[in-house]
Amino acid sequence: MAKDGDPQAIDQAGHRGRLRERLLGGGGLLDHELIEYLLMTAIPRRDTKPIAKALLREFHDIGGVLTADPVALQRIDGVGETAAATLKIVQACALRLVQAEAAKRPVLSNWQALLDYLHADMAHHGVERFRVLHLNTRNMLIRDELMGEGSIDQAPVYIREVIRRALEFGSAAVILVHNHPSGDPSPSRADIDVTRGIAEAGKRLGIAVHDHLIIGTSGHVSLRAQGLI
Numbered sequence: 001m002a003k004d005g006d007p008q009a010i011d012q013a014g015h016r017g018r019l020r021e022r023l024l025g026g027g028g029l030l031d032h033e034l035i036e037y038l039l040m041t042a043i044p045r046r047d048t049k050p051i052a053k054a055l056l057r058e059f060h061d062i063g064g065v066l067t068a069d070p071v072a073l074q075r076i077d078g079v080g081e082t083a084a085a086t087l088k089i090v091q092a093c094a095l096r097l098v099q100a101e102a103a104k105r106p107v108l109s110n111w112q113a114l115l116d117y118l119h120a121d122m123a124h125h126g127v128e129r130f131r132v133l134h135l136n137t138r139n140m141l142i143r144d145e146l147m148g149e150g151s152i153d154q155a156p157v158y159i160r161e162v163i164r165r166a167l168e169f170g171s172a173a174v175i176l177v178h179n180h181p182s183g184d185p186s187p188s189r190a191d192i193d194v195t196r197g198i199a200e201a202g203k204r205l206g207i208a209v210h211d212h213l214i215i216g217t218s219g220h221v222s223l224r225a226q227g228l229i
Contacts, residue, residue, distance in 0.1 A: 019033055019036070019037050020037075023037065031056060031061065031062045032049065032052045032053050032056055033052075034062060035048075035052035035055055035056065035062065035065060035087075036048045036049045036051075036052040038086055038087060038090060039051055039052060039079075039083055039086065039087075041086060042080075042082045042083040042085075042086040043078065043080075043082075043083055046078065048078075050078070051076065051077070051078040051079060051083075054076050054077065054078075055073070055076055055079070058076060059072075059124075063120075063123065063124045063217075064124045065087060066087055066088075066090055066091040066094070066124075067091060067121075067123075067124040067125060068087075068124075068126075069126070070084040070085070070088060072126075073087060094120060095117070095120055095121055098113070098116050098117040098120050099117050099144075101113045101116070101117070103140075103141050106138055106139040106140055107133070107135055107139050107140070107141055107175065107210075108139045108210065109139075114133075114175075115213070115220060118177055118213060118215050118220070119215055119220065122177070122178075122179040122215045123179060123215050123216060123217050124217060125179050125181060126181050127149050127150065127181060128149065128150060128178060128179060128180065128181055129146060129148075129149050129178060129179055130146075130147050130148050130149075130158065130176070130177070130178040131144065131145060131146045131147055131176075131177050131178065132144075132145050132147055132162055132165065132166075132174050132175070132176055132177070133145075133174060133175040133176075133177060134165070134166060134169045134171040134173075134174055135171060135172060135173045135174065135175070135210070136170075136171070136172055137172040139172075139173065139210075142169060142171065143169050143171070145165060147161060147162065147165075158194055158198070159194070159197045159198050159201055162174065162176070162198050162202075163198065163201050163202060163205065163207065166202065166205075166207045167205065167207075171207060172206075172207065172208065173207065173208040173209070173210050174198075174202070174207065174208070174209055174210070175209075175210050175211050175212070175213065176194075176195060176198065176209065176211070176212040176213070177212070177213045177214075177215065178191075178212075178214060178215070179214070179215040179216065180214055180215070180216045182216070183216045183217040183218050184216050184218060185214040185215060185216035185218065185219055185220050185221040186214075186221060187212075187214055187221055187223060187226070187228065191212065191214060191223070192223065192228050194212075195209065195212040195223050195228065195229055196228075196229065199229055209229060210224065211223060211224040211225075211229070212224070212228075212229065
């Protein structure tokens, strides 16, 4: 660790100052520089560039770093609880921003904002998550609920639970969403069967299934667009 007054400390201060000037001047920073600058606020007396690069090597890109589990982040040398919390608060702020944009207008007329939100929140998760977006009669989002983690092939459980919760919320329609940790959003046979089961059950009760979106790092798939609903 460099001490104040040492040449290394002076050089680090100059480097940080240059990064700050580029950031505030709108010049833009590289991914590792963004993470490095974030970590400076949590680890003020350490060169954070090697830590930033180690994080990117482990989690592949900046999205992977920000969405990584806090415990996994702390396995990287130099990342403690404070540094992990600093990274996670940036993710939370980014999600709040895109979530607010997605909630401004009816979901079906603001589709890209919804996709941006879901991709930011789910694409880099290491486990599969299944969630349901509940909409009112004006297609405004009234509830975004995580229904479970793990495999989606437990079709009977999800069908009952999705319909039960939709009735509790008075939902006029739902959008099903889950992620594929492999990165490939191609639907499985189980994905299609679950979707059709929920759509059939909902139809009998006046609850529409607008879509089932599968999110992956390489993009997304709409089962509605694929003609699978």
